[in-house]
Amino acid sequence: MIVESGWAARVMSWLRALSAIIVVNLLIVAGTLVGAVVLGTLPALSAGAVCLTQLRDGDGTGLVRRYVAEYRARFRRANALGAPFALVGALLLADTAVLPSLPQPAGAMLAVFTWIIAAYAAVALLAALAIDVRYRDRILPTLRFAAGLPLASPVMTLSLIGSLAVIVASLLALPMLIPLVGISVPLFVGGWFVDHRLAQLDAHHPRAAAVAR
Numbered sequence: 001m002i003v004e005s006g007w008a009a010r011v012m013s014w015l016r017a018l019s020a021i022i023v024v025n026l027l028i029v030a031g032t033l034v035g036a037v038v039l040g041t042l043p044a045l046s047a048g049a050v051c052l053t054q055l056r057d058g059d060g061t062g063l064v065r066r067y068v069a070e071y072r073a074r075f076r077r078a079n080a081l082g083a084p085f086a087l088v089g090a091l092l093l094a095d096t097a098v099l100p101s102l103p104q105p106a107g108a109m110l111a112v113f114t115w116i117i118a119a120y121a122a123v124a125l126l127a128a129l130a131i132d133v134r135y136r137d138r139i140l141p142t143l144r145f146a147a148g149l150p151l152a153s154p155v156m157t158l159s160l161i162g163s164l165a166v167i168v169a170s171l172l173a174l175p176m177l178i179p180l181v182g183i184s185v186p187l188f189v190g191g192w193f194v195d196h197r198l199a200q201l202d203a204h205h206p207r208a209a210a211v212a213r
Contacts, residue, residue: 020060025184042082047071049129052188123150126190160193
């Protein structure tokens with residue numbers, strides 16, 4: 001029997017984590033397609049967030065079974081939770097379509113406003129998904145918490161936006177990685193930032209003790 005130790009153990013651990021992230025990414029894509037995209041995107045992201053949280057907690061086993069179970073259990077709730085974000089996304093797409101036809105400087109001002117709202121909405125969505133994994137509260141309180149957390153935690157928000165920008169730039173530079181980790185990596189990193197902040201705010205959070213050390 002070969003016993004892994006030292007750097008070899010760390011490399012194997014990272015490879016197992018990467019494999020799990022790829023599996024979750026493929027599951028998210030499959031879940032989105034199963035729900036005909038419109039109804040499947042939010043349940044797929046919600047179930048993926050659960051699996052990636054489990055992975056960050058150190059357990060990479062049974063992810064496929066966990067994903068399927070969470071996808072079914074969270075289907076209606078995830079769509080209700082994500083409805084405001086879907087509306088914001090539709091409005092942002094409409095703004096983006098209008099931008100080329102606007103005269104300057106109105107077009108530039110609207111472009112900046114659109115990017116700011118898009119960044120805020122992305123952080124709030126990641127917050128909503130992470131919060132819903134740890135706390136199964138009602139929809140409206142969860143949305144209020146998710147909407148307020150980016151404003152109440154500017155360091156987290158700026159760090160998360162910067163990290164997402166680096167991830168997006170990296171994926172655009174290496175587009176062959178997009179089908180493998182294009183969804184799960186941003187969801188994994190975003191979930192880490194939000195979950196870390198939740199652990200700082202809540203003494204009863206499962207990782208509160210680890211954060212306090």
